[in-house]
Amino acid sequence: MRYSGFKVIKEALTGHKGWKPAWRDPEPRPHYDIIIIGGGGHGLATAHYLAKVYGQKNIAVIEKGWIGGGNVGRNTTIIRSNYMLDGNEPFYEFSLKLWEGLEQDLNYNAMISQRGIMNLIHSDAQRDAFIRRGNAMMLNGADAELLDAAQIRKEYPFLNFDDARFPIKGGLAQRRGGTVRHDAVAWGFARSADSHGVDIIQNCEVTGFRIENGKCLGIETSKGFIGANKVASAVAGSSGRLMAKANMRLPIESHVLQAFVSEGLKPVLPGVITFGAGHFYVSQSDKGGLVFGGDIDGYNSYAQRGNLPVVEDVCEGGMAIMPIIGRARLLRMWGGIMDMSMDGSPIIDETHIEGLYFNGGWCYGGFKATPASGYAYAHLLAKGTPHETATAYRFNRFETGHMIDEKGMGNQPNLH
Amino acid sequence: MIINHPLLGPRDSAEFVYLGDASLLNRPDPETASPKDWHDYGYLRDNPAGDLRELWFHEGGDRSMLVVTRNTLTHDITSVALARDVALKLGAAL
Numbered sequence: 247m248r249y250s251g252f253k254v255i256k257e258a259l260t261g262h263k264g265w266k267p268a269w270r271d272p273e274p275r276p277h278y279d280i281i282i283i284g285g286g287g288h289g290l291a292t293a294h295y296l297a298k299v300y301g302q303k304n305i306a307v308i309e310k311g312w313i314g315g316g317n318v319g320r321n322t323t324i325i326r327s328n329y330m331l332d333g334n335e336p337f338y339e340f341s342l343k344l345w346e347g348l349e350q351d352l353n354y355n356a357m358i359s360q361r362g363i364m365n366l367i368h369s370d371a372q373r374d375a376f377i378r379r380g381n382a383m384m385l386n387g388a389d390a391e392l393l394d395a396a397q398i399r400k401e402y403p404f405l406n407f408d409d410a411r412f413p414i415k416g417g418l419a420q421r422r423g424g425t426v427r428h429d430a431v432a433w434g435f436a437r438s439a440d441s442h443g444v445d446i447i448q449n450c451e452v453t454g455f456r457i458e459n460g461k462c463l464g465i466e467t468s469k470g471f472i473g474a475n476k477v478a479s480a481v482a483g484s485s486g487r488l489m490a491k492a493n494m495r496l497p498i499e500s501h502v503l504q505a506f507v508s509e510g511l512k513p514v515l516p517g518v519i520t521f522g523a524g525h526f527y528v529s530q531s532d533k534g535g536l537v538f539g540g541d542i543d544g545y546n547s548y549a550q551r552g553n554l555p556v557v558e559d560v561c562e563g564g565m566a567i568m569p570i571i572g573r574a575r576l577l578r579m580w581g582g583i584m585d586m587s588m589d590g591s592p593i594i595d596e597t598h599i600e601g602l603y604f605n606g607g608w609c610y611g612g613f614k615a616t617p618a619s620g621y622a623y624a625h626l627l628a629k630g631t632p633h634e635t636a637t638a639y640r641f642n643r644f645e646t647g648h649m650i651d652e653k654g655m656g657n658q659p660n661l662h
Numbered sequence: 663m664i665i666n667h668p669l670l671g672p673r674d675s676a677e678f679v680y681l682g683d684a685s686l687l688n689r690p691d692p693e694t695a696s697p698k699d700w701h702d703y704g705y706l707r708d709n710p711a712g713d714l715r716e717l718w719f720h721e722g723g724d725r726s727m728l729v730v731t732r733n734t735l736t737h738d739i740t741s742v743a744l745a746r747d748v749a750l751k752l753g754a755a756l
Contacts, residue, residue, distance in 0.1 A: 484711075486707070486708070486709030486710070486711075487709075487710075487711045490708070490709075490710070495702075495706040495707060495708060495709075496706065496707065496709065497705040497706055497707070498707065498709060499682065499683075499707050499709050500709055500711075500734070544680050545675075545680040545716070545732075546682075546683075546709065546714055546716065546734045547734050547737070548711040548734045548735050549734070549735055549736065549737065553663060553737070555675075555676045588704075588705045644701055644704075644705040645697070645698070645701050657704050657705055658681070658682065659682070660680055660682070
């Protein structure tokens with residue numbers, strides 16, 4: 247069933263009796279060509295691109311809970327491609343281009359809004375760094391715009407421009423960045439994958455891998471053994487837990503990142519603001535809530551909730567850069583589990599076990615990467631070679647010294 | 663989170679800097695270690711959902727390094743020891 251304006255009007259006039267479930271609820275078959283573990287954004291995107299672009303059939307997505315219940319439903323919905331390093335920027339720019347055409351591709355309203363993202367600058371050194379980053383972005387076909395304080399004052403007059411410690415001296419804007427209705431991304435990919443014949447199996451927990459002679463033959467699940475030619479993990483946040491079942495240790499630690507939303511307000515924030523120096527960023531959802539966040543809590547955690555010191559830190563950051571936020575009441579806060587990798591960049595690669603593939607290590611940047619991650623993972627699964635934008639995302643970069651460390655922090659995951 | 667410091671008693675975890683898995687105490691022997699040993703030591707982690715032994719540095723206190731056993735699902739701390747004592751027990755040279 248294709249969605250359209252006419253369909254909405256027709257259903258409105260006929261009592262909304264013609265809508266059907268957006269995807270089936272099938273029982274698992276005994277064997278698939280490709281099994282994707284993880285019904286989040288990345289897993290469902292992988293299924294969509296495998297079926298639609300790479301013409302693969304006989305695919306299943308296995309999800310422990312319900313689809314879209316993990317990080318794709320917990321993030322702060324921002325999309326952007328303002329990275330600097332060669333290993334990253336072409337990939338994230340590819341992702342942003344896929345976002346721009348996603349709603350047409352999926353025939354699904356994901357409320358993609360290119361309202362722009364602004365990184366604030368507080369010192370000459372930071373301006374130099376952002377100019378360099380902006381140039382790297384433009385070399386890779388992305389857009390970047392350097393603004394001075396007066397230009398920012400026009401768009402965001404309520405920011406704290408004259409703070410003694412962090413006066414606003416300018417900003418690096420990416421106008422094509424913005425926000426997306428995050429749940430709709432999971433639902434849109436799921437609906438499209440399902441319509442191309444992918445089985446989406448929910449409430450089915452993977453309990454182990456069947457590995458014989460270095461080859462993965464399938465997965466053990468709460469619904470029994472399911473065989474597969476290729477098994478593909480896409481469970482960022484829980485990668486350590488899942489891959490331990492295949493006796494793999496990863497260059498990843500799991501950490502909790504908190505997010506916050508205020509009560510609904512009238513439109514006040516036109517775009518996304520990031521205050522990197524104060525570990526704070528904010529945007530306003532279409533419902534009116536101010537959606538904001540800051541740093542990870544900083545120690546390994548699989549608890550999907552955070553602790554209070556970081557709440558205090560984030561709120562201090564908000565008050566410092568945007569004092570009007572103090573008049574808004576905090577409505578909700580929650581935590582999601584991140585795969586924090588050793589260089590702050592992700593991994594899309596085969597493993598040393600034949601037929602077992604891995605996608606993870608997204609740190610707190612996985613949402614914006616969703617379409618490109620799915621595309622590149624589908625490419626790897628279908629063709630056996632990395633997608634041209636994801637050639638750097640290999641496990642062996644930690645052996646060969648080709649880390650992609652945007653922040654230059656080294657192998658301490660809680661600092662990325 | 664409160665960390666029960668062996669010398670100073672209960673301290674707020676915000677006084678500490680987190681340095682990750684305590685397996686970092688088991689540094690390979692530079693005389694014999696292969697590049698793969700260094701890679702595994704520097705980059706691979708067990709990352710369990712449950713009890714984890716980890717290093718906390720008391721930067722806002724007496725600057726001692728602690729080995730804390732903490733549950734990554736509940737944040738319950740079951741044991742705290744001075745990293746120095748743990749390392750000596752492992753046979754580290756002074």
